[in-house]
Amino acid sequence: MIITAHGGAHNTGRNSKAYFKNIDKYQADAIEVDIYKSGDLLYLSHWPSFFPKRKLTLRYAFEVVKQNGLLINCDLKMGGIVRDIIALAKEVGVQDQLIFTGNVNIKNSEYIDCGQVWFNSVGIEYRKENVKAIKEKIDSYNNPHYAGLNVNYRKIDLDFVEECKKYDLKLSVFRIDGGNALKKYGKIIDGNITTNQPVKVRKYIEG
Secondary structure: OEEEEOOEHHHOEOOOHHHHHOHHHOOOOEEEEEEEEEOOEEEEOOOOOOOHHHOOEHHHHHHHHHHHOOEEEEEEOOOOOHHHHHHHHHHHOOHHHEEEEEOOOHHHHHHOOOOEEEEOOOOOOOOHHHHHHHHHHHHHOOOOOEEEEEEEHHHOOHHHHHHHHHOOOEEEEEOOOOHHHHHHHOOOOOOEEEEOOHHHHHHHHHO
16 A cells, blocks of 8 residues: 655645655655646646746656655646656656656556556546456556556545456545545555545554
8 A cells, every 4th residue: 555645735735845845744655746847847836837947846856755765656737748757767766666647648558667657547437347448458558567547536436446456456546635535445445545644544544
């Protein structure tokens, strides 16, 4: 199980310096950043920026996780930047710490050679009766870095989760911050949980 501190966890602000400065408090295995590209610059933002040079860079985020030994969930907010991210990660030396979510095409298999990919979409509706077909589609690319699905907990149910377990289809679920969602899914998800409250989630799972 991976616990990922959602961008802005503990009310620090998404893609902010405060978020990075507090990572030792999250008790998380991974942090999450949102990524855009402008020219040759990979920068952190949830929305496209008119002033990308004012934003924190992905290189900065990579340096932080390298120093702290954490995984980094790169949530791609635009397509066509996977290769650029991998190239930068290899330059910094964090390629084995990568997690990809967001705008990642399953057909990118030929050049994804590191990290782990959790797909927000594979072109098949996420329903219990489709789990076998989803698993077969992911497996058909024969890429060991293809980990499973990245899903909003509000769009799944226990039947779907159990069917995924039946076919060994791993799930990354967002955002579970507590309450009924944590009680419902906290101890049955065996891939990743992304949360604004990583300390609470870890305490519940390990308790």
